Amino acid sequence: MAEERVKRKLSAILCADVVEYSRLMGEDEAATLNALNTCDAEIIEPTVKEHNGRIFKRLGDGFLVEFSSAVDSVECALAWQKHVEVKNYPLQFRIGINLGDVIQQGDDMYGDGVNIAARVEKLADPGGICISQDVFKHIRKKVSLGYEYLGEQQVKNISEPVGVYRLLTKPEDAGKVIGDDKQVVSKRFSSRQRMFTIAASILAFIVIAFFVGKLTYEPQIESVASEENMTYALPEEPSIAVMPFKAIGGSEDENLISDGILASIATALSKTPRLFTVDYNSTSKYKEGDKTIKDIAEELSVRYVLEGSLQKSGDQVRVNVKLVDALNGESVWAEKYDRSLDDLFAMQDDITREVIKALQVELYEGEYGNVIARGTGNLEAYLKIVQGYQHWKSGNKEGDAIAQRLAREAIEMDPNYAPAYGLLSRTLWREVVFRTTKDHQKTLQEALETALKAVELDYSADTLSQLGWVYARFFKQFDKGLEYAEKGLALNSNNSRALTNLGLTLWVLGRCEDAINQIDKALRISPIPSANILMSAAFAYRDCQRYNECIALAQKAVELSPDSIISHSALTSCYALSDRKEEAKNQAKELLRINPNFKARDFSKIYPHTPEAKERAARIRNSLIMAGLPSE
Template sequence: MGQKDHRVERRLAAVFAADVAGYSRLMDQDEVDTLRTLTTGRDIMDRLIAEHGGRIANTAGDSILAEFPSAVNAVQCAMAVQEILAHANRDIPEERCIRFRIGVHVSDVMVRGGDLLGGGVNIAARLESLAEPGSVYISAATHAYVHRVLDLGFDDLGPMEIKNIAEPVHVYRVRNPGSSDPAKGKGGAVSLPIPSKPSIAVLPFTNMSGDPEQDYFADSMAEEVIAALSRFRSLFVIARNSTFTYKGKAVDVRQVSRELGVRYVLEGSVRRGGNRLRIIAQLIDATTGSHIWTDRYDGELSDIFDLQDRVTEAIIGAVEPSITLSEIERAKRKRPDNLDAYDCVMRAWPAVWSQDAETTAEALRLLERAIALDPSYALPKALAAWCHAQRVSYMRTPDPADDRAKAVKLAQEAASLDSDDPLVLTVLSAAYAMAGKFDLGLSAIERALILDPNSAWAWLRSGWANHYVGNSDRAIEHFQRSMRLNPLDPMHFNALVGIGGAHFGKGSYDEAARWVEQALREKPSATWVYRLLTTTYANAGRLEEARQTAAKLLEAYPDLTVTRAVEAAPGNPDILARYAQGLREAGLPE
């Protein structure tokens, strides 16, 4: 080998990695037909790579590694490959189709003897391995080059843990507008990739008591298990709001796996008769539908927390044996002394998150009763603080200063009772932000995420906390992380509003408007969002749209003024000044 062959050249390139999904299975079925079909597919791919200015660097069996001088060309080529191969597959039986998975990443690479080497190559290969058959996954670095240039849609899958890569990689799925999405399964739901760490969704437990009034009690069992599991950094745990969208439905766990992007699903039932409890739980590998374990737990009502702990420990033992019992002990939330107080909290829980003012008011009444029954119980104080904070943010209160003060007081009391509960710290962060104490809010939410890295709500509130102080890019990243942990969340729109707000903070007003418009399409009843959309349009110079949106805002809030709108929207002085000026230009009274 000559000296030239050892020379290593470095350059920036768009790395294109592809391989055939299920190649070994296809070869086992029919080697000759598979090789013939693969050769046809490779001929198509080789031609398209050349036509788009790419160079094939490495090949091995069913895989291809290519480089492009342009991210746009690489993604265009990837989509052309998938489109043409999908057309070629149309008359082939499903089980015999050759489908490629493709990943594209832009990075500095090393080239030696024509081969591509380096971390950027590894990331492209990992993106390809995450992709569904027939789909294209790209990194955020690639997305930055192509999303404004190509007429394509992008599904934001958020940061993902990738094997042997130290930092999470932000991932997007590429799709043609109006075309069928290869990542969609039966019923049209988007399939999400499964993280490299053990991942689990806890479905709502079935109430077997024969009394619909006991539904909340079954729900509380799932709540507590989710809360306990979420405290482990080595697990990926889907948030409650997503798993509870399956409540009351007969679902295939494999569908749950695809829609939530998890390997394991926990199902369970609760039977309560007088003071006796029976809990049955089963853990399933949802990618195959196979049962891992099933167990039954019997006890007195007074044993409820012990029973919950036993279920949690059994799950941990099955999916992550490296977690020690001492870590399980540290993950337990402080429990109330009074079971009636716990009962009130569980009844209030679903209502706390409602967008309906009366429903939230009822939740607050239940939480105040729980506080009276057990003043040492932190959770109802935290949730009550959140109710008061929402009254300010959603402009439901005639006295914002009073509700703001109550939110801070209750949140501080809850934190003094349980400073290690991530939910308590998340509420404390929100209350501090509402009071303009942004540094304290950031500290609280950072500690919450250390304690519970799986809390979708904590990531959401961290997005808002960072937005308030002008950390726009970090805010966007945290909003996106929240959406991945809670893909079916009914409050999904709130993260979209947050991303819009962060783009507003950056001065990217048209991009901000796009996200806020999407949020309102998802949740038209969230009329408070018109505040942000109105000022965004005005700051973008789209005054006619701003005036039309302001009219909708005033229809929902006839007495609204610029002063009151700004009072309900925390932020640093620069953001609030632009926020207020936009509302004035749109015609809101001072």
């Protein structure tokens, strides 16, 4: 059978999107969506049809439209912008148009023609229109407009730069062409002059080489990532790692803001359906390093890497950001932002939105609101939680106490901030684990109440899975705990914390193989895992009596958090169960150094009251006693 031929054709492609859509959604999501839907129904759809166009894709606030005529596309864009202005819609659009070769698959369009239109649109002013040089050539003498040449622009995967014009729509500008269009104006040099210039250049080059004595030529080829060198196979969907933004000034404020940007953008992208995002706990490890994009992509097994820098001056911040395709070394998207700190959240949303669009991930109605959902508009409260989690990850009682204080302070600043309640709940149940609370029941009750409050304010993978763990681990409501943990993961299967919490819940239920399956998925999303994920995996492998794997994981957890009583307890019991008595005793001493009140029974009372669970609990308790830890 003959292979089906790809369907190609020449089309004018119009690309449009709403200016500052993220900010508008943050201020009033319902009003913004209503305005966009109304504008689509009353202006965009009718205007496109009137000018013989076809909308072939809607991307949240964006539209891609096909025309068979360049003139129709430009006249449609003019009418579109005029109607929006005259009817005083609370929205503005940028529009870009390109004429080029496209590939048609079903009702959709792909290829250079579409990519160039998207790039041209970015150069348009709010309420304005930009066109490519090919469109300019077709409409210049057919539409009464003026044109301003913006120069040549680079476009991803297009070897030659693209000339771009801004449309001038005032009557007095009709017929004008402002700027130097070297691609349209006839060449000033004759062939003989060009030959003379080339010959002179060659001669000069030879003379310089002669005096230097030796001429070497080494082409500068940027190294690119190879799928063969990756730990995991690339997923089918686009895969991305968000790097820590480099703090140019190096101040504490800049570093804290950098950490916050990393966590916010990575978390938002992880909620994006049809996109694989590496957990920010893994990428944060690159903050102090100087790894190349190639190295990062291969170590984390991703195709795309988002990197950036920021510089703070007073209440202003400048952020440069770039999205790189590691498999070919090319920049997919780049932007510079100069914003006040008050606009930090809107800027993060803008970056998230542009990355999603650059990767051509289509979001359906309602999905974008879930992606950018954030719990506070209070920058100080937000940064306290960023800082609080840094202390919480230390895994010891001192870090836990600081994290709890910061969480309570954030709640005072914003009583409706869900992540603050989530962090507070975590610090409270750890007080019970660390035996630093005088009233276990009261502390556990507050841990449950704050976990429930977090769910009430933010029904998400993070909050639901955390609530499930609290119910299962501390209240022995195993069925309810599993129900919440599974609901959380159903909301976002790309969330390493939800996978880990479900794994821990399954571990407590005695389903260690199922727990390993979930935590292994978390390790794929977080290839450079946190001590918490490693410790969770160690417990599951231990209870499946796979002690060598338990020891390897627990050792890594202890390296990351040397004062974590939880990681040390896993390593102690695995050494003892492996009959590595001296190492078990040494780890027991470390446990007592960290917490002199540690008792073996503390880590064996968490299982259900079933014969199998009781046997497992006895095995763990005895291993800790064998290592030299007190039972009661």
